[in-house]
Amino acid sequence: MVAWRTPKVFIPREQIHGTVQRLAEEIRRDYRAAPPLLLSTLKGSFMFLADLVRVLDLPVEITFVRLSSYGSGTVSSGQIEVVQDLYEDIRARDILLIEDIIDSGRTVGFLHAYLAPRAPASVRVCTLLDKPQRRQVPVTIDYCGFTIPDVFVVGYGLDWNEQYRHLPDICVLEP
Ligand code: PRP
Numbered sequence: 001m002v003a004w005r006t007p008k009v010f011i012p013r014e015q016i017h018g019t020v021q022r023l024a025e026e027i028r029r030d031y032r033a034a035p036p037l038l039l040s041t042l043k044g045s046f047m048f049l050a051d052l053v054r055v056l057d058l059p060v061e062i063t064f065v066r067l068s069s070y071g072s073g074t075v076s077s078g079q080i081e082v083v084q085d086l087y088e089d090i091r092a093r094d095i096l097l098i099e100d101i102i103d104s105g106r107t108v109g110f111l112h113a114y115l116a117p118r119a120p121a122s123v124r125v126c127t128l129l130d131k132p133q134r135r136q137v138p139v140t141i142d143y144c145g146f147t148i149p150d151v152f153v154v155g156y157g158l159d160w161n162e163q164y165r166h167l168p169d170i171c172v173l174e175p
Contacts, residue, residue: 004163005173005174005175006173006174007154007155007164007167007169007171007172007173007174008171008172008173008174009169009170009171010148010151010153010169010170010171010172011146011148011153011156011169011170012169013156013168013169016051016128016145016156016169016170017051019128019145019146020048020051020052020055020128020145021055022145023052023126023128023143023145024052024055024056024057026143027052027056027058027096027126027143028056028057028058031058031094031096032058034094035058035059035060035061036060036093036094036095036096036124037060037061037062037063037088037090037093037094037095037096038052038053038060038061038062038063038096038098039063039064039065039086039090039095039096039097039098039111039115040062040063040064040065040097040098041064041065041066041067041097041098041099041100041107041111042064042065042066042067042083042084043066043157043159043165044099044100044101044157044158044159044165045098045099045100045128045157046157046165047100047156047157047165048098048100048128048156048157049062049098052098052126060096063086063087063088064084064086065082065084065085065086065111065114066082066083066084067080067081067082067083067107067110067111068080068081068083078104078106080106080107080110082114086114086118089118090115090118090119090120091118091119091120092119092120092121093120093121094120094121094122094124095115095120095122095123095124096123096124096125096126096142097111097123097124097125097126098126098127099125099126099127099128100127100128100129100156100157100158101127101128101129101130101131101153101158102125102127102129102130102131102135102139102141103131103134103135104134104135104136104137105135105136105137105138105139106136106137108125108127108137108139109137109138109139111123124142124143125139125140125141125142125143126141126142126143126144127141127143127144127145128145128146128156129145129146129147129148129153129158129170130144130145130146130147130148131147131148131149131150132147133149133150134150151172152172152173153170153171153172154167154170154171154172154173155167155168155169155170155171156168156169156170158170160173
């Protein structure tokens with residue numbers, strides 16, 4: 001058990017929900033004719049995905065991969081591990097990646113390479129948070145919730161050492 005630090009609200013839940021609505025409208029507009037397969041990366045995106053699909057009003061299918069890019073603490077290890085693989089046949093499917101945050105860009109870069117041999121029709125990217133100052137791998141983001149500075153955020157699915165994922169707001173940790 002790691003010492004608990006007090007979270008301070010950085011993006012309040014009302015603002016998150018407004019932005020999720022806006023993203024849902026953008027996605028609905030683009031995919032009305034052919035709903036995509038949402039591919040969510042666990043664990044961090046679980047809360048965003050759950051809120052997004054409830055307001056999306058599209059008959060989407062949902063699947064998951066579980067990847068890990070951070071070791072412990074706040075610094076990325078740079079290594080991506082597939083912890084839970086994708087089982088669906090995605091050939092000729094329109095895939096929409098659902099991410100909680102894009103930081104170095106390694107995870108989304110890895111996912112593009114991981115999906116390409118499975119021959120999807122298209123792969124687009126939706127992220128709640130984008131931290132462009134930390135980018136190491138270029139990423140095209142099709143739907144972006146918030147662009148944030150280089151601060152370590154927790155809550156609304158995001159963790160620090162597996163803690164704080166349950167918080168309904170996006171927070172920063174007080175020192
Ligand atoms: C986090 C987050 C993204 C990824 C982004 O996942 O959920 O998937 O890091 O970082 P990147 O752009 O530098 O690759 P993490 O590996 O911490 O696992 P988690 O989702 O289980 O928290």
